[in-house]
Amino acid sequence: MPTSSARRTSRASARRAGVAPYLLVGPAVLVLAVFGILPILVAAGVSLTDLNIRGLGDPSTVEFVGLANYSRLVADGAFWNALRVTGILAVVGVPTVVLVSLTIALLLHTSGGRLAQALRAFYFLPAITAIVAVALVWGYLFNSQFGLLNHLLTTVGLDPVPWLSDPTWAKVSVGLVAVWRASGLNTIILLAGLQGIPHEYDEAAQLDGANRWTRTWRIQVPLLKFALFFVTVTTVISWLQFFDEPYVLTEGGPNGATTSISLYIFQQGFRYNQFGFASAGSLVLLVVIAVVTLVQLRGRRLDVD
Amino acid sequence: MSTDTLRRPAPASRPVRPRGARRSPGRVVVDVLLILGAAATSLPFFWMIFAALKPRSEATAVPPHLLPQEPTWEFVRTLFVDLDFGRYLANTVVVVAIGFVGLFLMAMAGYGFAKFEFRGKTLMFGAVLATMMIPVQVTMIPTYLILNAVGLTGTLVGIALPTLVSAFGIFLFRQFMSTIPDELLEAARLDGAGHGRTFVSIVLPMSGPILAVQAVLTFIAGWNSFLWPLVLAGEQSKYTLSVGLALLNQQVATNPSLQMAGAAVMVVPIVVVFIFFQRYIVQGFTMSGLK
Numbered sequence: 001m002p003t004s005s006a007r008r009t010s011r012a013s014a015r016r017a018g019v020a021p022y023l024l025v026g027p028a029v030l031v032l033a034v035f036g037i038l039p040i041l042v043a044a045g046v047s048l049t050d051l052n053i054r055g056l057g058d059p060s061t062v063e064f065v066g067l068a069n070y071s072r073l074v075a076d077g078a079f080w081n082a083l084r085v086t087g088i089l090a091v092v093g094v095p096t097v098v099l100v101s102l103t104i105a106l107l108l109h110t111s112g113g114r115l116a117q118a119l120r121a122f123y124f125l126p127a128i129t130a131i132v133a134v135a136l137v138w139g140y141l142f143n144s145q146f147g148l149l150n151h152l153l154t155t156v157g158l159d160p161v162p163w164l165s166d167p168t169w170a171k172v173s174v175g176l177v178a179v180w181r182a183s184g185l186n187t188i189i190l191l192a193g194l195q196g197i198p199h200e201y202d203e204a205a206q207l208d209g210a211n212r213w214t215r216t217w218r219i220q221v222p223l224l225k226f227a228l229f230f231v232t233v234t235t236v237i238s239w240l241q242f243f244d245e246p247y248v249l250t251e252g253g254p255n256g257a258t259t260s261i262s263l264y265i266f267q268q269g270f271r272y273n274q275f276g277f278a279s280a281g282s283l284v285l286l287v288v289i290a291v292v293t294l295v296q297l298r299g300r301r302l303d304v305d
Numbered sequence: 306m307s308t309d310t311l312r313r314p315a316p317a318s319r320p321v322r323p324r325g326a327r328r329s330p331g332r333v334v335v336d337v338l339l340i341l342g343a344a345a346t347s348l349p350f351f352w353m354i355f356a357a358l359k360p361r362s363e364a365t366a367v368p369p370h371l372l373p374q375e376p377t378w379e380f381v382r383t384l385f386v387d388l389d390f391g392r393y394l395a396n397t398v399v400v401v402a403i404g405f406v407g408l409f410l411m412a413m414a415g416y417g418f419a420k421f422e423f424r425g426k427t428l429m430f431g432a433v434l435a436t437m438m439i440p441v442q443v444t445m446i447p448t449y450l451i452l453n454a455v456g457l458t459g460t461l462v463g464i465a466l467p468t469l470v471s472a473f474g475i476f477l478f479r480q481f482m483s484t485i486p487d488e489l490l491e492a493a494r495l496d497g498a499g500h501g502r503t504f505v506s507i508v509l510p511m512s513g514p515i516l517a518v519q520a521v522l523t524f525i526a527g528w529n530s531f532l533w534p535l536v537l538a539g540e541q542s543k544y545t546l547s548v549g550l551a552l553l554n555q556q557v558a559t560n561p562s563l564q565m566a567g568a569a570v571m572v573v574p575i576v577v578v579f580i581f582f583q584r585y586i587v588q589g590f591t592m593s594g595l596k
């Protein structure tokens with residue numbers, strides 16, 4: 001809590017600041033408004049029309065269709081399938097990413113020293129790799145004729161796996177690549193959180209005779225609450241927006257098994273050029289994400305109280 | 306190691322254990338787990354690098370070998386001589402450079418939100434954070450329409466604009482800059498420094514760690530960006546590395562060596578940048594109070 005004198009200072013500087021803060025935040029806020037917020041209004045407008053590739057060239061052919069795009073969406077089985085696929089992947093993917101990142105961060109923090117410093121980079125590599133390169137490399141690893149993964153499986157006496165051609169395995173494969181990619185940044189954030197915990201806490205618990213396991217779960221993880229919450233919320237959002245991995249690895253197949261809601265919207269928009277219909281779908285996705293995020297933020301507030 | 310020259314011990318970081326200190330059995334288990342995990346996580350990279358140097362017959366051989374038996378630079382040469390990867394590389398560098406303008410804008414906004422009270426602040430900052438939730442699929446079609454209306458489709462500026470500023474970046478700058486003591490800024494003002502001077506000569510120099518994080522993240526984001534170049538580039542002369550690489554995916558699906566060479570050209574520079582700056586990154590996150 002700011003002290004009363006600090007509050008007085010900031011109020012005083014506020015009086016003197018004049019237009020300065022607007023000049024400071026203005027350019028960045030303007031860019032975000034034009035490319036973050038204005039598009040939502042445009043999408044909302046477009047979703048009430050039948051805009052397609054012809055309408056782009058000749059706006060006079062675009063017609064207002066009311067809520068027709070939304071009722072078509074509700075009646076479309078592929079839309080519900082995409083929602084289901086997104087839900088399944090998120091329910092499995094979110095806890096996996098959070099647990100994997102937390103485990104790696106705790107191990108790196110426990111080890112400390114030069115070894116951990118050297119190994120840290122290996123864990124962050126996937127997070128900084130371009131998605132197109134990821135697609136090529138994993139596509140090569142998953143290859144059914146000369147891929148490394150099936151070779152390794154057959155070497156230890158297991159059957160080869162149809163990584164990308166079987167509906168269930170395809171979900172596992174795109175999920176695996178997504179977890180592999182997402183864990184790096186979250187590990188950095190959690191590791192930073194762990195390093196921010198004063199180690200007096202740990203020493204005090206050690207003096208009290210707590211073993212490492214107890215100290216990890218009773219001291220470190222609870223103190224990591226804010227970082228864990230941040231990681232969870234951003235991870236949920238990213239799985240609800242799940243797109244890159246199926247787009248580059250399976251194009252949503254086989255037979256829609258990996259078509260997430262984002263991919264469905266993209267295909268409706270850019271493959272079939274139904275911009276009005278796709279915009280309706282994108283607004284539904286936006287509402288889903290907003291509701292889920294607000295519920296989490298609300299839950300956190302209740303938790304703190 | 307060159308990373309050591311960048312090291313500036315964070316106040317809260319734990320002391321590095323003296324070399325040669327005895328490790329308990331528990332620690333050994335932890336280290337072994339870490340080594341195994343690191344090997345599994347980075348396997349695709351080593352596979353990619355080695356495959357980039359394999360002749361085509363070796364890349365599709367069964368059983369595969371990790372190391373190339375007869376290494377060749379043939380496919381890296383193909384990328385730059387037969388294909389247009391030199392131009393894609395130049396375009397990518399331009400897109401990254403434009404991204405650094407955005408970095409400066411985010412730092413300014415972070416300072417404004419951290420140290421000033423003004424009408425509409427809560428609303429504006431809320432709007433900034435809200436943009437984090439917006440899926441790119443919502444903004445894609447409208448953004449194309451907007452950039453098309455102002456004639457920026459098919460330009461490198463247009464490609465860089467939609468991701469020029471990120472809400473996460475502004476948030477991190479604000480978190481970090483709110484820890485700069487008010488007294489310092491007040492003193493500068495009493496010395497007659499204007500807001501611009503204060504920002505450039507006091508706030509920015511004091512924000513070294515977070516600037517380093519953001520600079521690396523900006524570099525990575527610009528270098529790797531795929532969707533906007535794909536949607537906006539139009540003609541081949543404006544392609545970035547990622548779009549060129551995606552073409553490689555479609556055109557020559559049966560030549561893994563060439564594909565891995567292309568992937569390596571994209572990934573290796575990023576890895577080098579990251580290894581140089583990784584210490585700073587963890588520090589920057591620590592200092593931004595994300596705990």
